Amino acid sequence: MNNENDALNNEVVSLQSFGAAETVTGSKHLLQTPDLNILVDCGLFQGMKSLRERNWEMPPAELSAVDVMILTHAHLDHCGYIPLFVKNGYRGKIYMSPPTRDLAELILRDSAKLQEEDADKANRRGYSKHRPAEPLYTTKDVETALQHFVTLEPGQTFGLNDHICFKFFPAGHILGACSLEINCYGKTIVFSGDLGRYHSELLPPPVHPVKADFVVMESTYGDRLHGADDPAEAFALAIKDTVFRRGNLLIPCFAVGRAQDVMHILWRLKNAQIIPQSIPVFLDSPMAASAGRSLLKYADWLTLPPGEAVQMFSGVTINQDYRLTEKTIRQKGSKIVLAASGMLTGGRVLEYLKHYLVDARNTVLMIGYQAEGTRGRALLNQVPEIKIHGQYYPVKARILGIGGLSAHADQTELLTWIKGFEQAPNEVFLVHGEPCAQEAFRVKLKDELRVPVTIMKEGRPKLLFRINRSELKVLPLSEMAKQPPVSPVEG
Ligand SMILES: [Zn+2]
Known part of the structure; x- marks a missing residue:
């Protein structure tokens, strides 16, 4: 050589x-x-x-x-x-x-x-x-x-x-x-x-x-190392704390992959009554429904018991149309929102970020790898402000990272x-x-x-x-x- x-x-x-x-x-x-x-x-x-x-x-x-x-x-x-x-x-x-x-x-x-x-x-x-x-x-x-x-x-x-x-x-x-x-x-x-x-x-x-x-x-x-703890526990803690403060929990994640893992965890936590059944969950993604259908189509590739792949979508509101994003943002009461992209480089998650970042009651929960130079990495590095579509937004919301869900x-x-x-x-x-x-x-x-x-x-x-x-x-x-x-x- x-x-x-x-x-x-x-x-x-x-x-x-x-x-x-x-x-x-x-x-x-x-x-x-x-x-x-x-x-x-x-x-x-x-x-x-x-x-x-x-x-x-x-x-x-x-x-x-x-x-x-x-x-x-x-x-x-x-x-x-x-x-x-x-x-x-x-x-x-x-x-x-x-x-x-x-x-x-x-x-x-x-x-x-x-x-x-x-x-x-x-x-x-x-x-x-x-x-x-x-x-x-x-x-x-x-x-x-x-x-x-x-x-x-x-x-x-x-x-x-x-x-x-x-x-x-x-x-x-x-x-x-x-x-x-x-x-x-x-x-x-x-x-x-x-x-x-x-x-x-x-x-x-x-x-x-x-x-x-x-x-x-x-x-x-x-x-x-991601740590041995069950990520669901960290998740439950972040949800309960945000609900207590009457805030919203925003989870930037790609509609294909992480979003389905998160939905399964939320379903588990609700089923076990660890988080309130009543807290609304929104998956704001035009791709989410199709990605969900892929999970059902390729059930052999999963470890889930039969039927669970269907049940995990129950109680989740999927926003297909981008016009529903504004409506979800304005909806009163605490909620959990999953939106893409996962590293905050683009997509509908930025519309939520513009509104949620500036309010200390809210939590932004980062679950995937955040590459250098992305808004996601900047938030984890505790920057005081973020630029989105030409404007700066102060970071007042709580920023959390859960490695175990990577x-x-x-x-x-x-x-x-x-x-x-x-x-x-x-x-x-x-x-x-x-x-x-x-x-x-x-x-x-x-x-x-x-x-x-x-x-x-x-x-x-x-x-x-x-x-x-x-x-x-x-x-x-x-x-x-x-x-x-x-x-x-x-x-
Ligand atoms: Zn990959």
């Missing part, structure tokens, strides 16, 4: 990241082989303006030579760049699990709609520097991208050519999220994707294959996951983490696994191995699943 430029030579397999390298958004990891270039995830950069602006840049040349794309899960920082990637000329297939296909469609349509609305608002109110302000992509671009989606069940091996095949393994995290095993010229490379919890509200713990030569692993919470594995869970391989891999590559978390996890992994650990740097290829053609065997036919059908694209 002396000469990194070997990665550009023909008879090697190399890895290169074009996002989620020393940061947590914009996931794009390219596996370069002599015959096929495989892109794992194609996410949007989110958070700081300098990152978001990168979504508008022309992608590096290497990404114009992608043959196959594989998507680990439906979060926007993993799939949000796909419509633009297709618009820029990608013509290949995009493989994913069936629930990921449904959720990615929801999320991408919502993303396009929000961008169209934001561009429209910016043009009408004149707060954009760009005239006219344009969306990054449109609903029509999303519909074109959907034509490339192909679904594959976990555990089903799919051959891409005589020497490369891959398989999905459920990773917890959100519905449909998977780790990915790529068998490639006799070696096994495992991409963790985003890893979930070992004791999640709705999903089973992550699983992975028994063997890997190389592991490309997320490290979002590489330096932190969709990401903590340091102990990350270690449990990687120690689950029968043998330690030859090398581990860390992606999807901010520098402090990655450095802490690198040291920990090196000490506990005694293997080389590399933090991926953006745009710098890492040579994985040289191909020894004389020892190569063509993959047996049993390893080569039939071409799965292209998923039907819903109108």
Whole structure:
């Protein structure tokens, strides 16, 4: 591995990241082989303006030579760049699990709609520097991208050519999220994707294959522990305290994923009469009902007893129409509101924030990872004011964070996951983490696994191995699943 430029030579397999390298958004990891270039995830950069602006840049040349794309899960920082990637000329297939296909469609349509609305608002109110302000992509671009989606069940091996095949393994995290095993010229490379919890509200713990030569692993919470306490207890305390002060509880969360976990916890707390049955719960999201239907459709992916997935939606008012947001804000009496986006970067949650932030009786409860540069991170860092749509709002409401509800594995869970391989891999590559978390996890992994650990740097290829053609065997036919059908694209 002396000469990194070997990665550009023909008879090697190399890895290169074009996002989620020393940061947590914009996931794009390219596996370069002599015959096929495989892109794992194609996410949007989110958070700081300098990152978001990168979504508008022309992608590096290497990404114009992608043959196959594989998507680990439906979060926007993993799939949000796909419509633009297709618009820029990608013509290949995009493989994913069936629930990921449904959720990615929801999320991408919502993303396009929000961008169209934001561009429209910016043009009408004149707060954009760009005239006219344009969306990054449109609903029509999303519909074109959907034509490339192909679904594959976990555990089903799919051959891409005589020497490369891959398989999905459920990773917890959100519905449909998977780790990915790529068998490639006799070696096994495992991409963790985003890893979930070992004791999640709705999903089973992550699983992975028994063997890997190389592991490309997320490290979002590489330096932190979520704590052993049941997050429901912290939740109940925050609710009771806010109701006592006659305030409102605002929970910024994405409508797909965390929102369903929170609804299940609220249902549990109400059922056990730990919080009052009478406190209204609003889920203000056009996607929420569809995301709920996905939970019912893919009940096999959940740990819930039959029927509970239906019951947890009872007593929740879902605001489909944006005109109901203002009505909910004005409604008298304490209430719990769940609204997107989870990191307060946009969406209807900002309308609630404008009203609720300035009143000390209210609570804003942060439950997910808050990336650097987002309003969510700023609030957790106790900033005195927040700028929303060109205006400043003083932070008077109580800001609380509950780590236990995170969709990401903590340091102990990350270690449990990687120690689950029968043998330690030859090398581990860390992606999807901010520098402090990655450095802490690198040291920990090196000490506990005694293997080389590399933090991926953006745009710098890492040579994985040289191909020894004389020892190569063509993959047996049993390893080569039939071409799965292209998923039907819903109108
Ligand atoms: Zn994710």
